[in-house]
Amino acid sequence: MSVWSGYLTLILEGALVTLELTVMGSVLALVMAFLAGLGRLSRFFAIRALATAYIEFFRGTSIFVQLFWVYFVLPFAGLTLTPLQAGVLALGLNVGAYGAEVVRGAVKAVGREQSEACIALNLSRYQRMRHIILPQALPLMLPTFCNNAIELLKGTAVVSLISLTDMTFQAQVVRAQTGNTLVPFATILILYFLMALAISAAMRWLERRMARGVDGIRT
Numbered sequence: 001m002s003v004w005s006g007y008l009t010l011i012l013e014g015a016l017v018t019l020e021l022t023v024m025g026s027v028l029a030l031v032m033a034f035l036a037g038l039g040r041l042s043r044f045f046a047i048r049a050l051a052t053a054y055i056e057f058f059r060g061t062s063i064f065v066q067l068f069w070v071y072f073v074l075p076f077a078g079l080t081l082t083p084l085q086a087g088v089l090a091l092g093l094n095v096g097a098y099g100a101e102v103v104r105g106a107v108k109a110v111g112r113e114q115s116e117a118c119i120a121l122n123l124s125r126y127q128r129m130r131h132i133i134l135p136q137a138l139p140l141m142l143p144t145f146c147n148n149a150i151e152l153l154k155g156t157a158v159v160s161l162i163s164l165t166d167m168t169f170q171a172q173v174v175r176a177q178t179g180n181t182l183v184p185f186a187t188i189l190i191l192y193f194l195m196a197l198a199i200s201a202a203m204r205w206l207e208r209r210m211a212r213g214v215d216g217i218r219t
Helices: 002-039 045-060 064-076 083-109 112-120 125-162 167-178 182-211
Strands: none
Touching: 002 045, 002 064, 002 083, 002 125, 002 167, 002 182, 045 083, 064 125, 083 125, 125 167, 125 182, 167 182
16 A cells, blocks of 8 residues: 555656646737737738748647657757757647637627727727737637646647656556556546636636626627
């Protein structure tokens, strides 16, 4: 029993790495989603083209290939990353590309009359976006952002391929040392599920909080 408690501790240590990857990857994905999503709505062709190229490239290629390029190929260009940095970068850029379309779609979903009213009030483009459009668009983004965050959580399993000791990697270590598949993989199955539940609960709370007072503004 003491032996198994040591193995479970090993998996829990990996769960902390998975949590760290999820949080940092989500922050990067959120930043990239807004940059690329709003970039696609820019008046400038160069910005729109750059944002579109980023979105299409990272949506159209495999996360496995992206991770291997970041970790194994970038060092040839003089940029060497730790496994954690490579995992965060690959996951954040990949999920951010999907999130960018969420941002663009939510902004476009805000009624045109809102923008027209802002123009009538002589608000600048930044003021329109900051004070009127985004506060109404954000509640529309959150349900899909929740799905994206959960997908990123599950996607962290790929970092085991570059020997980052997340909980999937640790489960494989336990399996190799004990010959038991059921216990380690049932454990990480439950841990992934609990983490996903926590993300869903947090997003629902945030959605309710951000929606307060917005319904009265929408038409």
